[in-house]
Amino acid sequence: MKPSRWITWTGFIGVMVVAAAMTGLALTVRHAILRERRAADTGSAVAVAGYLSLVTPVGPGGSDYQLAALLSSANTIAANTAWTGHIQVAWRSAPLLRDSIDLTPLDPATSALLNDGYATAHVTRAGREISLAPLLDHDQWNSVGWVGVWNSLPVEPIPSGVRWIGIMTVIATLFAVHLAQPGHSSRRRWTSASLAVVAMLLLTLEAGQSVQSAARLSTDVILNRGRMLAQRAATIPQVNENDIDRVLAGARATRIAGQLPADSVRRVMKGDVPAAVSEVALRSGNTLQFSMLPREAELETFWAVMFGWVGLFGLGLGFTAWAGAAQGQRRTFRETMVAWGFIAPAMVHLVVFSLGPLLFAVYLSFHRWGLIEPVRPFVGLSNFREVLGDPRFWHSLGVTALYTLYVPLTMAVALAAALALDRSGVRIRLARGVLFLPFISSVVAVALVWQWMLQADFGLINAGLAAIGVTGPDWLGNPRTALLSVMLLSIWVQLGYQMMIFLAGLQGIPGVYHDAARVDGAGAWQRFRRITLPLLRPTILFVLVTGTISSFQVFTYVSVMTEGGPARATEVVVFRIYQEAWEFLRFGTASVMSLVLLATLLLATWLQFRWLGRKVELV
């Protein structure tokens, strides 16, 4: 017997995945902490630029500032002992304050960005990232200089979370190498791997806390500095109180009458939205309140990425453990790998386009999520309560269920057509093609044509009825016939497709059964009932399940032909979901509706499998 290698290639790949996940985790934490530092610096730079533009007198004959006054104002801030970190102010390209790091000259791209007048920029000098904000002229149009800020947050060489991850990366990699070795018992192997994943989760939470603290500190720095500068500006008689908002341009400013300002940054709830607020006393006696979403409440993406790394770590470790166990079973191993090779593309598609959105919908269902709203608070079960208590939603679900009845109807007609066309010949093939054509036609075009045909006064259908002396109804205008009209269209479209599936099923039934039945004297009906129908059961199940699912997802016909009317008679659930999400921008409740639809479909499919999914016995 050939001895096993110390580590196989697959084991090595698993170890690499584990190491990559750990490294990714460390880099994510590092990036998040740097982002918070950058946010604090950028917020400070914008606040200083806003303050300088408020308090510095305009030079003669223009909107630029008096240089001496600008220098004096900048010096006042830099000399403030409460101001941590570094600051540099430049007029044109000339620095007004000198610091340990010389920022000039700026590269052309950064200069262009700042000269555009509004955008902030970042440069790296002496290993430090420096945030720059344009200093706008008195008219807030042209950029006349810039403000650079760095080290607003206390600097640690390596944040504690990152340090721990670094150590753990080495340990986890060695552990993975150990798992990849042959000779461990299966139980020991998987228990160790599971414990490692739990340890990784705890580590992730610890590292996340570092980021959370940095985000909180960053919010405090931005609001405190804004408050300090705005308060100073508010005491200067020449400063217009209405312009003080510009000191904290990223925060929402509200003027409150008759309230004394708090002297520190507070966390409050505004409705169901968390807010960090700081306040400034105005000369008019009012209080100017700045509020912003605390940065620590905006870490959902960070957490999602972190748990993604944990997931990858678990996968890598599992793969490593499996590779170690599979050493010596080369054939099984190879077959498994080949199988996964085939499955992988479909798996990736499924995860990216189905599972991922599904998980995101679950996430959305617990949040008030307005697509373009910057604040998307967690609202618990409130969306569920709202949707489940909304009679209009249940109505749309009922309409959808009613609409679904077209599926068995279509199946009956399609089966009859398949039986009639289960022969060869040019005409038969032509007939099959004609019936299949609607299914491959543009859905919108088909809906528009049917809309015309169903038109009450000059539509083709009513014209045909009029020719035989019958007054046709207002098909799409009457609540009693509107849904029926959409169902008729759906039958017409789906008929050809279902017929083709049935034809395939029919042609899969061995002719010998029918021949034997004929010999035994069975008639056509008996052969159909006793042979064709039972043997078609898998096909019927397939058509029924897929047909029901697609019927619950109907949207285009309703959107084009009826827009859910009249009197909401055709307001199917997907149309309702679309309206809720895209018209009313309530993605949270729309997601809940989607989840209820999913649950309904799962239940319907389970019932269909239960009733029709029994195996066919060919005796």
Place this chain on the structure above:
Amino acid sequence: MTRSASLALIAIAAIIACRGDAGVTLRVASWSDPIEQGIEKRYVERFSDARTGVRVSLESVTNQDEYRDRILTSIAAGTPPDVFLLDNIDIPVFAKRGMLLDVAPLMRRIGLDPAGFDPRVLDIFTVDGKLLAIPKGFTPMVLVYNKRLFKAAGIPEPTADWTWDDFTRAAKALTRDTDDDGVIDQFGTFFDRRVFLWISWIWSGGGDVLCPDGQHASGCLDSPATSRALRWYLDWVAKDSIAPRVYTLRHTLGDQFRLFNSGRIGMMTTGHFWLPRFRPYAEQGRIDIGFAPIPHREGSRPSTVIYASGWAVPGNVARPRLALELAGFMADTLAQRTRSQLGLEISGLRAISESIRRADTTGWEAVFDSAVSSGRVPWGARIRGWREVENRLPDVIDQVLLQGKDLDQALSEAARDIDAILARTEP
């Protein structure tokens, strides 16, 4: 050199060539029909020509719903267009959280004089003292009528102070079975369940769908004045039969235009935006049209709604100044004149709207202009939950006309629902 090496070199050269393009590309998004797209294309090309290294990419969508989805998605994805066309109904959504640049203090910098704009249209785009878009154009809703049908029926044409009674009398006279086959084939007017078309009728009857604070409907939507106005409107089909059947003519088919242009409808509610639909027929002599303000109920003040759109700049674009300059260019004198001359809308610039009105020999522009004086800011420009309200209101019409529900009960239920909608919508 091998073939693969050559291909690699070509690819590298292509990448370098692309990277070497130091120019700036600005994106402009709008919903517009082919006529408008032609105008917009011309103006963005001029802007590109005037600024070295600046290229403008025009992203036009014909369908307004699709356009809205695109804009919202691009903003959510952090890649908003540099300039986009803002419809008045979306102002509250974007106004919240300061998503759009306040253009008011920068108008002069981009060569536009705020005083030159019609204050009523500026008012639509102004929220909390901030001007959220540069007005492109606007329109009040008015009545278009077929002069020949009026003459044939022997009735006087609408006047500036027409009342509802005058309207009903005229509509009844215009409703006829022209070929004596027992079927009415010419109607006095056209009935539409869409709120944007009937809100002016409710206002001109002294009613309203929301209370003045915009925070609730109870006490206003279910008030006697609103009920009376809506009942009168519903009677066009429920009692007077002066309009075709309610739901037979869905807007996607554009049948109201076909029926009007073929002389089968005497009067219909319209805005300036539909003028290009009538004008070709009028110019060919196939139809003779006139415009009149929305008639008002005796004792109520004339009132109509003003709809507007404007060029907005998102607050987070990379080059806001350049974007603002482009927005200003899109809304400048020449662009507005071209659009107005084509009849697409009334220019937001007073000098242009006045010169267009003076040059107009049909008298149409004068009617639109006089209607503006009784115009109001649409609810959609002020209320964030308006789309939901607008979706709920036609239910009242359906319930009464199709399901036989009592109007007052339907209004009372709708008022309760709308109160709930507005209560859960953050102001």
